[in-house]
Amino acid sequence: xxxxxxxxxxxxxxxxxxxxxxxxxxxxxxxxxxxxxxxxxxxxxxxxxxxxxxxxxxxxxxxxxxxxxxxxxxxxxxxxxxxxxxxxxxxxxxxxxxxxxxxxxxxxxxxxxxxxxxxxxxxxxxxxxxxxxxxxxxxxxxxxxxxxxxxxxxxxxxxxxxxxxxxxxxxxxxxxxxxxxxxxxxxxxxxxxxxxxxxxxxxxxxxxxxxxxxxxxxxxxxxxxxxxxxxxxxxxxxxxxxxxxxxxxxxxxxxxxxxxxxxxxxxxxxxxxxxxxxxxxxxxxxxxxxxxx
Numbered sequence: 499x500x501x502x503x504x505x506x507x508x509x510x511x512x513x514x515x516x517x518x519x520x521x522x523x524x525x526x527x528x529x530x531x532x533x534x535x536x537x538x539x540x541x542x543x544x545x546x547x548x549x550x551x552x553x554x555x556x557x558x559x560x561x562x563x564x565x566x567x568x569x570x571x572x573x574x575x576x577x578x579x580x581x582x583x584x585x586x587x588x589x590x591x592x593x594x595x596x597x598x599x600x601x602x603x604x605x606x607x608x609x610x611x612x613x614x615x616x617x618x619x620x621x622x623x624x625x626x627x628x629x630x631x632x633x634x635x636x637x638x639x640x641x642x643x644x645x646x647x648x649x650x651x652x653x654x655x656x657x658x659x660x661x662x663x664x665x666x667x668x669x670x671x672x673x674x675x676x677x678x679x680x681x682x683x684x685x686x687x688x689x690x691x692x693x694x695x696x697x698x699x700x701x702x703x704x705x706x707x708x709x710x711x712x713x714x715x716x717x718x719x720x721x722x723x724x725x726x727x728x729x730x731x732x733x734x735x736x737x738x739x740x741x742x743x744x745x746x747x748x749x750x751x752x753x754x755x756x757x758x759x760x761x762x763x764x765x766x767x768x769x770x771x772x773x774x775x776x777x778x779x780x781x782x783x784x785x786x787x788x789x790x791x
Contacts, residue, residue: 548598562603564588564596572603578613581620589627597628601636610647618648622656629663637663645679654697657681661701665708670717677701683731690735696742699728699775703745706768710752715763718756722767729774739778746772746781 548556556562562572569576569584581600588596604617604624613620621644628637641660644652657680664673681698683690702721709718732742753768777785 548595548602556599556602557606560607562599562607564599565591565593566596572600572607574608576603578616578620581613582623585620585624585627589630592631594631594633597624597631597633598636600624601628601633601640605639605643615651618644618651619656621648622652622660626659626663629660629667632667634667634669641676652680654681654691654693658697658701662704665705670705673705674720683728690731692735692737692741695728695732695735695737699725699732699742699744702728703749707745707749707752710749710756713756713759715756715760715765718753719764719767722771725771726767726774729771732775737776739776739781742775744775746777 560573564571564584564587566584566587568587569580572580572584581604584596584600587593588600601624604612604620608617610617621640625637625640625644628634628640637660657676661673661676661681664670664676677698681694681701683695683698702725706718706721706725709715709721749768749772753763753765756763757765772785
């Protein structure tokens with residue numbers, strides 16, 4: 499059985515296969531062999547975070563002042579570009595004060611017409627930044643407003659970014675709920691949304707690899723089971739391995755690392771998930787070689 503063979507041997511075999519670039523190796527965005535958890539949050543304990551009275555006073559004045567030279571405040575005359583710059587700066591500097599102020603501006607200081615149709619996109623961008631600073635409740639308000647008031651503007655890549663933010667905050671059940679809300683498997687007149695299926699698959703792979711690396715196989719296996727269920731849907735939608743661009747190599751390395759400390763996990767679930775998806779020929783050849791051992 500496949501489970502009796504170290505999963506890391508897959509990556510060694512795969513690195514010898516042809517078709518993966520010069521030298522026959524797979525370029526990874528980062529080293530994964532000895533990855534430690536990257537989900538820990540590093541943000542400033544901003545002493546100037548807003549109180550409830552501060553927010554009340556700001557709303558009365560109509561001037562949402564920020565700790566930034568580029569965008570010193572947000573007002574009714576601010577542009578979408580101003581808000582994007584403010585969000586980026588608050589995220590980069592990890593300013594809780596500014597992210598709270600921007601949230602108050604977007605959620606309570608503007609109406610649906612702000613941004614000429616782009617307010618939903620701003621709310622998504624803001625939610626990602628708020629989650630990065632562990633401002634979950636504020637991010638949730640933005641997510642709910644976006645879903646209620648701007649459903650037509652929801653796009654899969656923004657939903658996937660928000661889901662990754664939930665994972666960084668260790669909001670696991672919320673991430674699974676969000677996955678089914680915004681990256682669901684559904685047909686419209688018999689047609690699947692290819693981008694939604696792609697981002698759902700990649701999001702589940704992200705959940706699985708993150709929790710394998712964090713030695714939490716129960717959550718990872720749950721995501722793998724959902725991947726296995728998604729496989730036939732992906733096949734029915736005629737999506738290619740190239741389009742899906744699944745990080746199978748990373749998942750196998752993560753599972754192998756997890757297996758060292760948690761040998762009793764159901765790692766065969768990952769194998770079955772992989773088998774259910776379309777795979778490129780080089781991957782299949784190496785995968786089957788390993789499965790025979």
